[in-house]
Amino acid sequence: MGVAQDTKTIPVKVGVVLDLDDVLYGNIGLSCINMALSDFYASHSDYKTRLALTTIDSKKDVVGAAAAALDLIKNVEVQAIIGPALSTQAKFVIELGQKAQVPIISFSASSPFLTAIRSPYFFQATQNDSTQVNAISELVQAFGWKAAVPIYIDNEYGEGLVPYLTNALQAVDARIPYQSAISPSATDDQIVAELYKLMTMQTRVFIVHMFPSLGARLFAKAKEIGMMSEGYVWIMTDGLTAEFLSSPNPSVTDTMQGVLGIKPHVPSTKELKDFRVRWKRKFQQDNPDIIDAEMNIYGLWAYDAATALAFAVEKMADFGFRKVNVSSNSSTDLATLGVSLNGPDLLQALSNTSFKGLSGDYLFVNGKLQASPFWIVNVNGNGGRKVGFWTPTKGLVQTLNSTTAKSFNSSPVSCISTVIWPGGKSDAPKGWEIPSSNGKKLKIGVPVKDGLGQFVSVTRNLSSNTTTVKGYSIDVFEAAVRSLPYALPYEYIPFAKPDGGPAGNYDDLIHQVFLRSKLVMYNSFEKCDELFSKGSGNGGISAAFDEAPYMKLFLSKYCSKYTMIEPTFKTAGFGFVFPIGSPLAPDVSREILNLIEDDRMRQIEDKWFGKQSSCPDSSNSISSNSLSLRSFWGLFLIAGIASLSALLIFTANFVYQERRVLSPDDPRASMWRRIQNLFIVFDERDQTAHTFRKNEVSDRSGVDLPYAGEPSPLAYSVHTESPGDPPSSECDSTPHRQESQEFVIDINQLNNPFEERPTAFDTACRLQN
Template sequence: MTLQILCIFSIFCSLLANFVAGRNISHGGGVSDFHVGVVLDMDSTIGRVGWNCMEMALSDFYTTNADYRTRLSLHLRDSQGDNAKAVLSVIDLLQNVEVQALIGIQKSSEEDIVIDLGDKAHVPIISFSATSLSVSSRSPYFIRATQNDSAQVNAITSIIQAFRWREVVIIYDNSDYGNGITPYLIDALQEEQIRVPYKSVISVSATNDEIRLELYKLMNMQNRVFIVDMSDSLGSRLFLIANEIGMVSEGYVWIITDRLTNLLESMDTTVIASMQGVLGIKPYINASLELYYFTNRWKKMFHQDLNIYGLRAYDTISTLAMAAERVGATKSLFEKPRTKSNLTDITSIKTSGTGPELLDAISKTRFKGLSGDFYFINGQLQSPVLQILNVIGNGEREIGFWIPEHGISKDLNLPSHQMYTTSMANFRAIIWPGESVTVPKGWVIPTRGKKLRVGVPVKAGFNEIVKVERDMYTNKTAITGYAIDVFNLVMAALPYFVAYEFVPFMNADGSSSGSNDELVYQLHTERFDAVVGDTTITSKRSMYADFTLPYTEGGVSMMVALKDDSKKNTWIFLKPLTTDLWLTSGAFFILTGFVVWVLEHPINDDFRGSPSEQVGMIFWFPMSTLVFAHSSVNKLMNSKCIFRIETSATAYLYIKKMVDAF
């Protein structure tokens, strides 16, 4: 309720100030008129909204600045969308009204001529809707109160890069705007290796049937990424028909330029419903209290939404009013021409004496308007940040920004050292056509079209590289092998779909149709589009085909299975000898113990006792000679009989000879 009271009070104050200002002007009061010509197409949305905003800006500005001694006087001319009428209106304003500035001019086809007229008369021309890069900027008297298309061209390219789409189709009308931006858009895309295989040009006077026929043609192609640049009237019909035939559904991608995005709020709800999931870009406007109040006033007065063209028209009037106050009025504003002629003779156009001074004052004017920071550098408006939107529900939702220095970002407040990036992660959540949250691939398998014919050699031997087998029952051919697997992986890695089929180079009976030289020559005759197989690169074959880099080495080699069966454990010492040798060694140990027991048992008490003790001695004695042989020798030396020693020594030497002989 408080906000409504403030708005009503603001309107009342504005009307009262206009009344007082009108009385001051009508009674003289030392106020000078500064004549400004306005040429607009009042049949267009931009023209109507722009003119209404200029009238409101004129009233608001002089309400706030009632002490200004120079006041703008606007002279409107309706071009009705006709180029010739627009040019004649400019000549009339320069010759008869002697305007000191011009505002408007919506078409690039008429701007070149008008710019020359303004340059000749030294009259600044300000356009708040001319975005085309084709508009000449050779004259310092042409001022663009909007960004040119170079910013949105780079922003669209960054979006395509972020989602790694490699092919797009551009749909545009054959107007000055469409024909102006398309070449620059194609160049920007191709610089990033993004192909434009098809351009769809739709006439501004196309019927619904003609639009439907063109969309059916696009539907039969494999590409599913479309960039649309056209007027709001034609664009509305395009999306209504596209949604009707199922092209605004899952798998499709639609990106619209600012020509459509800037006018989304003024479109019918049925059109918005047919554009669900569409991505769009438009200049970013920072929200402010002044913008909020003005938007409410606008809706109450005109019962329609406001667009950025109206805001810039509003700020253009403020800029021109401040510059006019600095320049003031002089007695001799125009120099008379030397000769008199008819209305259409441009030699009779007078030269403004305040033009250079006014141009300098405009370039030095800087303020915060409804559309943001409003100032010019080299005749261009400086506010290049673009907003990326997603059409959802009844309106649009912000999903990111494009900043010239940093690329795509979720936020505007970035550190100065932030690198330029086009990452998909820098977008907020996107709802794609068909209410899908999955990023579309950008292509589909076409329902019809030519397949890539890939020739394959047929030969005996080395089937691991290429193997061609024919099933005698089904008459189908199975093609496998290392080279085939490599080719399939390469084709699967492509960011777009390519239909292909393998065609064996063989006769009807299954035999080979020729050598590799003849196979490669089939590329020259266009029988095959490519050849896959173990084909050596030679100078002769290079005359008919381009070869990939070799991915296998030539020559003969052998492949064997490598088995590492080594076990790093305590029993590794058992590995050098075989099982039979270990059993033989154990048997001789037992034999040695038995022989010693036979010789020592009659005379040596150590070799007597119970049967188990004597058996244990047979096993223990040969083992003791390895571990602690000196103990056994000492026992023998301590014997009371020399014969015992000799007998033991003889037995030991006998056993040793047997082991050495083995």
């Protein structure tokens, strides 16, 4: 097939490899490519190049697609290839394009495995499957599902999504407990066997990623065995959504009511509406035997891929192939494969091409079509109902033009519109279920032990062969189960021997490593009281560590003798054990926290332990070993005696040294005056101290010292003239370098120590005279 050529235009050979017997990719894709070139050159008549198409049917076969690509490159010498349709067919075709430098443009091969080949000549003109995993994981997170099982086709197309899906689910704290891989050639019996295996598991959230033909059979069998009923969640990827909902088939959509689908968003424009009408008329004329065909996203991508290639080749100057001279009679001999001379230039032109296409903004980023928002579609009736959007920047939103992103605590209702789930219910399934195909219930092991029946007691009625379980722990568990948003059938199984005795204790189940020689075990409150009374030095204990509920019961009986150290934490105490990964664990834990926050937990505690607002023996005060000031009276006594002794010794020594002050040499001085003088002496500076001795050395060295205040009234210095010095008629105040004679004025001569005293200068003058 081709486009009419003008004598002045340059034909550019382009190959098309599609499955012409496939309506979704082949017939619709080829018709869109032809219409794209007609529309493009009708609006760009001045362009010098014209794409000349050569189409080969790959016959839905990997080898057929490779042979077709090899023939187009070797014999037709095409400059580019549009196709193939399937990811399984594209791998070898990409290798051929790399070798011959021929760009390969696929509008439907979406597997991430293809980009892992890292060929610059491959352009994935479709949404890479890895772009939709974040939309799926946010759906799982929004509805609070903690696990999901991928069901995928066992080939490159199916396996390519699993690593990305696993990482996305782990990022929202959701597990993948099992991966279900179904062979492309699986029979109906094999599909049913795999579905029955999934029914025996707890997880009820399934993510389906496979070819439409296999997916239709899977949903049909799932409905047949009851897996499209209430409680199940099915999410299908964009490949299935585009096939099943673009041209709905009632026989198919009837088997998948309530399924959620992911579908790339296509903006509604006037050009798109006009194209749909024109394409519908043209397609029915060219394919009269195909009835009720509808345009799908792959047809729009095929249209835009042909347009992008037409833009790119117009930038080229000329086109040709470099032949390889190897004698061979085979038209598919790889040794004779030529190399496109303009391959690198065409590669660069395609990478830089961008325009507004029918599918939206068209631009290649690292060889992949840029990511677009996704529709969230709910299969309801004979079609799909859009319930929300997902965008890379805002996450799940109800409308695409929303100006605010989804908040952290948003509920599923605020993220998307109401969903009709399998079974016709609008309430979101919890995402898991205890397998109960034979009416099975959740079995809860109950310990059997002597004493402390307020917590768990097991009563066996031999006449009726029934067992009654009650107690504080039982009431808390049952209150939490009643608050769950779903029904949870359960039954208690006593951990007992056939005769009703205990089958073991907690140490038989949980082995902890600790210093057993320092631990003293007790099995009754009376024994605990006895151990406390003995004390740790006499084979007893100094402290008891136990769950808060046990301690409350103990204190209710011995409130006058013991107390519990604060703070206590309400969530500490009993634990309800679940298997690793059990979906019950977070739900039950959440409901127990809700019990603690309201008054129900207090009511249960009062029921089994009684109110502790008053103590029967309140006359006795509760003793405590906490530290107080009285605990340190010995240290205070020792410190006081030492300080007082030091003070007395110092006072006695000082009085003895200064006893002349108190001596009765002057009968005029009263005892009170002498005591005052003693205090004055005590308050004076000690000239023999180290600091003042340094100053004295400095003075005698002849260094002028700054004025430091009035001299002490108790000590003055005087000097005499040395022999040989000229006599002085008056006192000289200039310092002399000669030895000085020091003397002390008796303090008894000072009747008033505070009166003005002569200076050393005046005293010295009088002595000389």
